Amino acid sequence: MSAATESDFWKDADLRKTWDEIVPGEPRETVPYVLTLAAIQRYCRSVGDLNPLYFDEAYARTTPWRGIIAPPSIHILLMFACTPMHDWMRSPGTINAGQSWSYNIPARPGDTITLQARALDKFIKKDRLFVIHDNVFFNQANEVICSGRGWTIRPS
């Protein structure tokens, strides 16, 4: 089931893979997610981004995008929307050290988003347990929306 409404990250914590158990190259379980206008706008408001391209359909139709789109950084939401509660990205204490993302086409309200994701690498540096994760988001037409990777420090 989608974890879209679960806010208690201690739930299912025992089911999540630890650094020792994470296998680089092994696909992560993912779940399709229907991106709603409300979810786009909730994310936008959380970073104070009230650009009419995300809020005003009449305006957005006059732009090259021809309708409301999601901002490029919507993958911040999609990462959690497209993974189940037992995914290790939710382990309490997971520290985000940095990320890089490339953008192809925008996500739009009503898109059904799917994710292909895996741990790409893991290593120990300065006594810290790192995992690099690798992700590609697609829309319902199997078009790439964006791709990216992130560096996380895992809880010991």
Add this chain to the structure above:
Amino acid sequence: MTAAYDAPRPGEAIEGPRFAVTRETIRDFCDGSLDYNPLHLDDDFMRGRFGKTEFGGVIMHGMTNFGLITRMLTDWLYPRGGVHRRLETRWLAPVRPGDCIQPHAVVAAEKTTARSRWVSLDIEVRNQRGEQVARGEALVEFPPPAE
């Protein structure tokens, strides 16, 4: 929004939005991102040690920096007909409730390829003390007008 190519020049500076961080903005970002890690919500949890690191209290999501940088770039790009193509960032210091952060960018280089025009930017986010809390680079595209 126009499709005119207003060529940015290396050295051109862009100022992003100032963003005052509170427990409420952090909670809003939890709801916006569905990232409810106790790092951002639970002071008791955050009084513990994380390896060598002690935070002493809740911290802002690192990805809030990412969202603010994106907002700065798209606010700059959309009126110029530009497209945001890539952003790479590293978090350098935690951001806490009570801090005020602001992203900045500087045009670093331009390059024209067979099909399009590209601009690289150096990115940083600083807090109210002038400390750099995030650093990175972005790549944006100014597609030529359709023939």
